[in-house]
Amino acid sequence: MFKINISSIIFSLKNLKKTLFSNLFNTIISLLIILFISKACFNTFEWLIFKADWKVVTTNLPLYAFGSFPPNEQWRPATWIISLLLLSILTLCGPEWKWLRKNLLKVWVGTIPIGLYLLYGGIGLSPIMSRHLGGLTLTILLTICSSFLSLPFGIVLALCRQSSLPFVEKLSSIYIDVMRSIPLIAVLFFGQLLIPLFLPVGIEIDRVWRAIFAFSLFVSAYIAEDIRGGLQSIPNTQIEAANSLGLNQYQIIQFILIPQAIRIALPALTNQSIGLFQNTSLMAILGLVELLGIGRSILANPEFIGQYIEVYVWLASVYWMVCTIMAVLARNLEQKMTINQANF
Amino acid sequence: MEPIVIAKNLTKSYTKGLRALDNVSLTVNQGKVLVVMGPSGSGKSTLIRTFNGLETFDRGELSILGIKVNSTPDERKIQKIRRRVGMVFQQFNLFPHLSILENITLAPVHVQKRRQIEAEEYGMFLLSQMGIDSHAKKYPSQLSGGEQQRVAIARALALKPELLLFDEPTSALDPERINEVLDAMRRLAEQGMTMVVVTHEIGFAKDVSDQVLFMDSGKVIETSPPSIFFSNARHERSRKFLNQLDNH
Numbered sequence: 001m002f003k004i005n006i007s008s009i010i011f012s013l014k015n016l017k018k019t020l021f022s023n024l025f026n027t028i029i030s031l032l033i034i035l036f037i038s039k040a041c042f043n044t045f046e047w048l049i050f051k052a053d054w055k056v057v058t059t060n061l062p063l064y065a066f067g068s069f070p071p072n073e074q075w076r077p078a079t080w081i082i083s084l085l086l087l088s089i090l091t092l093c094g095p096e097w098k099w100l101r102k103n104l105l106k107v108w109v110g111t112i113p114i115g116l117y118l119l120y121g122g123i124g125l126s127p128i129m130s131r132h133l134g135g136l137t138l139t140i141l142l143t144i145c146s147s148f149l150s151l152p153f154g155i156v157l158a159l160c161r162q163s164s165l166p167f168v169e170k171l172s173s174i175y176i177d178v179m180r181s182i183p184l185i186a187v188l189f190f191g192q193l194l195i196p197l198f199l200p201v202g203i204e205i206d207r208v209w210r211a212i213f214a215f216s217l218f219v220s221a222y223i224a225e226d227i228r229g230g231l232q233s234i235p236n237t238q239i240e241a242a243n244s245l246g247l248n249q250y251q252i253i254q255f256i257l258i259p260q261a262i263r264i265a266l267p268a269l270t271n272q273s274i275g276l277f278q279n280t281s282l283m284a285i286l287g288l289v290e291l292l293g294i295g296r297s298i299l300a301n302p303e304f305i306g307q308y309i310e311v312y313v314w315l316a317s318v319y320w321m322v323c324t325i326m327a328v329l330a331r332n333l334e335q336k337m338t339i340n341q342a343n344f
Numbered sequence: 345m346e347p348i349v350i351a352k353n354l355t356k357s358y359t360k361g362l363r364a365l366d367n368v369s370l371t372v373n374q375g376k377v378l379v380v381m382g383p384s385g386s387g388k389s390t391l392i393r394t395f396n397g398l399e400t401f402d403r404g405e406l407s408i409l410g411i412k413v414n415s416t417p418d419e420r421k422i423q424k425i426r427r428r429v430g431m432v433f434q435q436f437n438l439f440p441h442l443s444i445l446e447n448i449t450l451a452p453v454h455v456q457k458r459r460q461i462e463a464e465e466y467g468m469f470l471l472s473q474m475g476i477d478s479h480a481k482k483y484p485s486q487l488s489g490g491e492q493q494r495v496a497i498a499r500a501l502a503l504k505p506e507l508l509l510f511d512e513p514t515s516a517l518d519p520e521r522i523n524e525v526l527d528a529m530r531r532l533a534e535q536g537m538t539m540v541v542v543t544h545e546i547g548f549a550k551d552v553s554d555q556v557l558f559m560d561s562g563k564v565i566e567t568s569p570p571s572i573f574f575s576n577a578r579h580e581r582s583r584k585f586l587n588q589l590d591n592h
Contacts, residue, residue, distance in 0.1 A: 241437035244396055245451035246426040246503065255450060259441050 048313075056304040057314045063298060064318070067134015067289050073126065076118040077137040084111060084140070088325055092332055101336075112148055115141065130206040134289040136318065138208070142280040142290065146215035147273045153216060154223025155258060161228055172224070179221030185282055187218045192286050211283050219276055226268035230261030263337050270330035274323050281319075291315060346374045347407075348507050348538045349395060354404035356390060356562075364390040365401060366562035372507075372555075375536045379549040379570070382559035383585060388542045391559070392509045395540065396429045397422035409506055427455060430500030434512040436492040438484040444471070444495050445480040448502045456503065463502070470498040474528055490521030494528055501532075508532065510541040546589060550574055558582045 020030040057064075065081070066074050091104055119141065121127040133141065160172035179187070191214025192207065199205070205213070234257060242252045262269070284293035295311045298304055304311075349372040356365040364387045372378045380388045393399040395408055397417060406413045408425050438447050448467040452458045471477040474494040476487075484492055493513055500508060510529065514522045526548050533539060533552045543549065549556055549570055556573040558565045558581075566579045577583045 237433065237435060237437045238439065240398055241431075241433060241439070243398060244426060244429075244431040244433075245499070246423055246455040247451060248423065251454050255454065256439060260439075263441060 047309075052310050052313075053307060054310060054314075056298065056307045056310050060298055063294055064135050064291065064314075066137050067294055068132050069128065069134065069137065070132065073121075073128065076121075076125065076128075080111070080115045080118045081137065081140065083114075085325075087111065088329055091329060109148075112144060115144070130208040133208060135294045136291050136322075138288065138290040139277070139280050140322075141208070142212060142215065142283065142288075143273065143277045145212045146219060146276055146280075149212065149216040150220035150223055151269075153220035155227055155262075157220060157224035158227035158231060158261075159253065161224065162231060176221045176224050179218055180225075182218075184218055184279055185285070188214050188282055188286055190214065191217075207288060211280075211286070211288060215276060215280070219272055222272055223269065226265040226272065227261050229268070230264035231257060233264055234260050266330070266334050266337065270327065270334075273330075274326055277323060277326065278319060291318065347371050348374050348376075348409055349378075349540065350405075350407040351391075351394075352405040354391070354394065354401050354406060356387075356394070356399070356401040363387075363562040365394070365404075368404070368559075368562070368564050370557060370564065370567065372538060372540060374506075374538055376554040377533050377539045377541065377552050378555050378557060379553040380540065380542045380557045380559065381544065381549070381585070382565075385561075386559040387562040388559055389511050392511055392540050392542055395507070395509055396426050396431055398431075427503060428505055429507045429509065430503060430505035431509040432493070432496050432500050432511065432513050434515050436484070436489070436496045436516070438492055438495060438499070440484050443481055443483055444476070444487070447484070447495060448499045451499070452502050467498070467502060470501050471495075473531075474498050475524075488521060489517045490524045493517065493525045497525070497528055497532075506538065508537055508539045510539065510543065512542050512544075514543065514545060544589060546574065546586075558585065560585075 021027045062071070062074060066077050069077055087107065090100075091108075094100065118125070119128065119133060119137065120130075157172045157176060160168045161176065163169045163172075188211065191210045195205065195210050195213070238256055238260070239252060242256045247255070280290055281292040283290050284296055287293075289297055292315060295315045299308060299311055349370070351368055351370050354365045354368040355363070357363045366387075368387075368391060370378070380391065382388050390399050394401050394406060394413075397413065400415065400417055402415055404415070409428055411421055411425050413421060413425070438444075439450070442450065445464060445467050448470065449460065449463040452463040452466070453460055468477055468480060471480055474497060476491050476494055476498075479487055479491060479495075484495070487495065493516075497513075513529070514525050517525065522545070526545060529539070529541070529548070530552055541548075541553070553570050555567055556570050557567045558573070558577075558579070560581055565581050566573070566577065568578060572578070573582065574586065577586060
């Protein structure tokens with residue numbers, strides 16, 4: 001894609017000379033800035049390679065990945081994460097076989113029940129409690145389950161907001177506006193502390209699922225607005241065409257409106273899911289040991305005390321990596337979906 | 345001969361007293377082609393859109409395929425009519441997220457509950473009749489305007505309609521592409537399809553239509569056979585309109 005052209009490099013070097021070193025004043029400023037940048041780079045690399053003590057990362061790798069999952073069962077989350085990674089690679093650079101491309105979305109959805117089975121156990125696998133989930137596994141679980149739950153809820157909210165029934169329309173408008181005016185952390189607190197109070201005696205939802213529900217309630221309000229934007233940009237002639245074919249209201253929503261609205265809203269939905277992934281780190285404050293939480297608990301260990309920078313640099317790079325994978329996957333999906341409607 | 349469309353004194357006015365339809369009466373018999381002409385804003389589109397319930401009217405009587413429609417629309421009756429009446433739009437209005445074949449099979453499968461395979465076979469048959477079966481797997485945006493409009497005709501035919509409505513089917517096309525769509529419509533007329541066509545294509549109207557209905561500001565000015573309308577229109581207003589079309 002990027003062909004390196006020797007002559008253009010020489011040209012840009014000449015250009016550089018013209019712009020950065022045209023007179024004495026510019027030359028001094030340029031030199032100072034170059035000196036500063038190279039010093040900063042040198043210090044960073046010196047720290048990364050020589051000064052930093054990466055033992056806090058390397059000895060705790062299983063903790064970052066799986067939290068306090070029982071060691072002899074850690075193959076289960078490992079299988080899940082690796083299969084997600086392989087599936088990403090397959091989606092991005094796999095062969096263009098028709099049957100594969102057709103079923104890829106189903107396989108992606110299928111990773112959710114498989115992941116839940118692997119993590120929680122059940123038939124054939126020893127059951128694991130939610131409190132043993134942690135690290136990257138828990139972060140991914142929170143992200144995937146919350147986005148999966150909030151998408152249909154968001155679509156329903158968006159449709160309700162467009163409803164001709166004033167009661168339904170008002171109700172969903174109020175819900176969306178309220179959710180958008182409350183900070184996420186407050187919703188999460190509500191999920192952790194208040195939901196147990198409201199539930200009838202005997203019914204208990206564990207903390208991980210309370211978090212997932214709280215995230216879903218919050219994110220679906222934003223997703224609803226993204227989908228509503230998509231719905232509004234579908235020309236009315238589409239509905240007329242569907243009407244003239246005798247499709248009823250529900251069939252129009254199912255076959256014409258929602259597929260098109262999701263395609264239009266896809267870039268915004270990507271944003272939501274990447275934001276959601278990063279926001280799961282708020283759960284560290286509320287006592288879940290997801291990726292950030294496990295970092296904090298490792299720092300509390302006297303053996304690794306004070307090694308904040310190593311741990312946070314490492315965590316940042318893990319978050320960065322996962323977010324990049326998500327962004328690339330989403331871009332791939334966008335290209336696949338818009339290729340069919342170039343002049344839409 | 346069975347009348348397919350009977351309209352009596354259809355009247356529709358918008359707020360501000362603007363009349364889109366003003367006492368419009370007409371009859372279309374089975375197997376006949378009615379061409380509706382008139383300057384823009386004369387109510388041609390509004391008229392044919394009342395035939396499948398896309399527009400309502402305030403007063404008058406309308407009977408489509410023996411089903412009576414009132415000024416207060418009955419959703420069930422309108423659905424019944426729509427299953428038996430096909431419509432082709434000026435801007436094609438294909439579904440951009442579905443392939444050509446999926447565009448055609450959507451209604452047969454979900455409205456008429458036909459089997460997917462059966463609907464696809466019939467869809468391919470219609471596409472080959474329209475001369476575009478090689479595009480079945482493509483998406484609307486990959487086709488030219490003329491091809492898209494022929495897909496739209498095939499989509500309307502997929503429900504095996506007893507009446508076809510065309511709302512300026514060639515107005516959005518390049519001049520070179522108009523004939524491929526008109527030819528497809530000619531063949532349909534030869535096969536005995538009942539059609540109501542809003543168009544400015546004089547050649548098509550002369551060759552194919554049984555009646556020409558001329559409208560201006562919501563009123564029917566005249567209804568004549570094409571031989572009379574184009575050579576010796578009865579009404580001064582019609583002659584003026586035809587002159588302007590000729591000079592164009």
